[in-house]
Amino acid sequence: MAAEKKQAAKASRVRLFVDAPIAADLELKLESAQSHYIGTVMRLAPGDTLSIFNGRDGEWRAAIAGLKRGACTLKPEAQARPQQASSGPWLLFAPVKSSRTELLIEKATELGVSALWPVTTQYSQSKLAKPERYRAHAVEAAEQCGRLDVPKIQPLAALTAVLEEWPTDRRLLFCDEAGGPPVLEALEALVAGPPGPWAILIGPEGGFSAEERADIRTRRFSVPVSLGPRTLRAETAAVAALSLWQAVLGDLRLGN
Amino acid sequence: MAAEKKQAAKASRVRLFVDAPIAADLELKLESAQSHYIGTVMRLAPGDTLSIFNGRDGEWRAAIAGLKRGACTLKPEAQARPQQASSGPWLLFAPVKSSRTELLIEKATELGVSALWPVTTQYSQSKLAKPERYRAHAVEAAEQCGRLDVPKIQPLAALTAVLEEWPTDRRLLFCDEAGGPPVLEALEALVAGPPGPWAILIGPEGGFSAEERADIRTRRFSVPVSLGPRTLRAETAAVAALSLWQAVLGDLRLGN
Structure with missing residues (x-):
């Protein structure tokens, strides 16, 4: 052979x-x-x-x-x-235990995120973040799925600090476990509006605190949605939200 | 304490x-x-x-x-x-290596499938199926996500045999790696039609053979769709397809 x-x-x-x-x-x-x-x-x-x-x-x-x-x-x-600009959203997530975070990185890369941003929240453990390993998983997933780039990995930051410095033209799909309008309806209502960049925020295990939720929901760039009646693990929620975003606003709209 | x-x-x-x-x-x-x-x-x-x-x-x-x-x-x-009837679709999948299949079971359960059906295809390995272990993963995921039932696990069967005995009122969302119309468009076109039960078919690693694809596509109950330009792993494809199905036809339509 x-x-x-x-x-x-x-x-x-x-x-x-x-x-x-x-x-x-x-x-x-x-x-x-x-x-x-x-x-x-x-x-x-x-x-x-x-x-x-x-x-x-x-x-x-x-x-x-x-x-x-x-x-x-x-x-x-x-x-x-030829190279194409990466048009996918950013994904903000609170690192969970490492095997699950690695899955989240892999799947978000397959679904076309342009950047991965680990954030700390009131109920999440910052010491779980391993940005140095995230890159290796993102590279492997990019090689496997056929995309032309590797999502950027942002350094770990406190969610509150990230929101304070937020680029206000970038909308934030806030997947709120405590409830919200159906995600498809919310996204489709925005298709006709001005185009612009997006990010998706997935909650930590244990959810956001009431204070955090109120803070996120009142930001002008925030689009709070529900991912349905069941409690999804963080990586499942990430895949669900990204799939729906890509289907309404991204490259799953096009078929192939 | x-x-x-x-x-x-x-x-x-x-x-x-x-x-x-x-x-x-x-x-x-x-x-x-x-x-x-x-x-x-x-x-x-x-x-x-x-x-x-x-x-x-x-x-x-x-x-x-x-x-x-x-x-x-x-x-x-x-x-x-109170108990509610499980209204989610069936999921037909070709077992991949066991850690990935266990993830697929877990995530499909979180996203409300009513039944999980492992099938053999021309390019998949039947010996990877472990229906006896699938149940344990489905139970654990059902406990965690808050659903009121555990999806039924069907015994492993050849895809061709499953299609021959198919209940023709049940539509089959065929996620075809070789391409098709955008999944959201295909599902939304069917919202207005007569309601009825559904199943989702995810391809094996290595895809379907040309002969299998032609067979599946020509069945009257088949709804072929594309999940976008990137190659998704089987468990990613399952979550993406289920999320979209639930968002258009299932309980993600409702918010919470």
């Missing part, structure tokens, strides 16, 4: 994020973990091709130019898809 | 599914895992109350009547919520 692969170069389904400029014939040296993945895990060989993207230069087909002792070099051959 | 709890009986936030009839003053003996949970994990004491439901008799407040050597008996005191 390995011998056969060395003889017949092939187009693999491997797709990697690289943190370097991509242009025709600009050779790229991969980091060791990616080189290991290509050579040892996926058993690709020089001449085989894969897809790469960096969030700026679109998606490229690249050929393996060299693969020795865990060091892989790639030669970009042709741009397969 | 333990002493204090024994003195002052309290209303706990514990919520348990019991597989027995519930009626006023009909004493219930819990199984040992639940008894352990109540006594050792949650440290409740005789006189404390909790919520119980069985999928038939609504939700009840019950008091701990006895708790000795890991055997707990409960005395139902009053019905807190």
Whole structure:
């Protein structure tokens, strides 16, 4: 099998994020973990091709130019898809225990968020935030789902501070466990209005305090909604809210 | 703390599914895992109350009547919520690796599916199905999210056989990775039509074969849709499709 692969170069389904400029014939040296993945895990060989993207230069087909002792070099051959601006909303969330937060990061990336913003609330534990690990999960999900960029990870901040500095042209879909109008109705009422950027705020386990809820609801940019009669876990709520936002205002409107 | 709890009986936030009839003053003996949970994990004491439901008799407040050597008996005191018929769709899915399938079960339960139906497809591995474990995850999610029943778990079956025996009045939202009309548009076009039961079909990792797709699409009950431009993992697709279905046709329409 390995011998056969060395003889017949092939187009693999491997797709990697690289943190370097991509242009025709600009050779790229991969980091060791990616080189290991290509050579040892996926058993690709020089001449085989894969897809790469960096969030700026679109998606490229690249050929393996060299693969020795865990060091892989790639030669970009042709741009397969041009870069597109990321139009998804930000997602503000209170970190829950780490396996669940990693799921939230993965799923929000699949559903096209442009930025992930961990926030502390009165009932959430700030020490659970691991922004350094969030990036790795976002990169892996971006590679897997086919998007052309990796969502930005904001540093952990107190929700109250974030709201104070909020860019007022950005609407905030506030998923309020304590109740609100149906989310689809609220979003559809805003389709006809002026377009503009959005964010989604998902509550912590244990919910927001009454004081926090009142504060968020009275902000001019806030759009409070209900995600239905059942209590959703944070990552389920994130996927539900993002799906609905994308279906009404984003790229799920278009089909494919 | 333990002493204090024994003195002052309290209303706990514990919520348990019991597989027995519930009626006023009909004493219930819990199984040992639940008894352990109540006594050792949650440290409740005789006189404390909790919520119980069985999928038939609504939700009840019950008091701990006895708790000795890991055997707990409960005395139902009053019905807190009457039983409601489960109106959510069925979810047909091809089992993926078990941690991901368990997530899918959990999230589909949170989003109100009435039944979970594992199916084999041409590109899926039937040996991954563990219906005996699915039930435990569905029960736990039902307890956590506040629903009044546990989704039914169907035995694993070949997708082709399921489609042959399909109840033709039940529409099938076919989430087709190969493309289709936008899901929200497709669902909204059917809101005005005759109401009726629904199911959602999520593809396996690796997708459906061309032959399967053609078969599913030509069934009269099939409503093919796209979940957007990115490749979603099976459990993400399930949450997205269920959220959209509930928002257009189910109980997310209502807010709370």
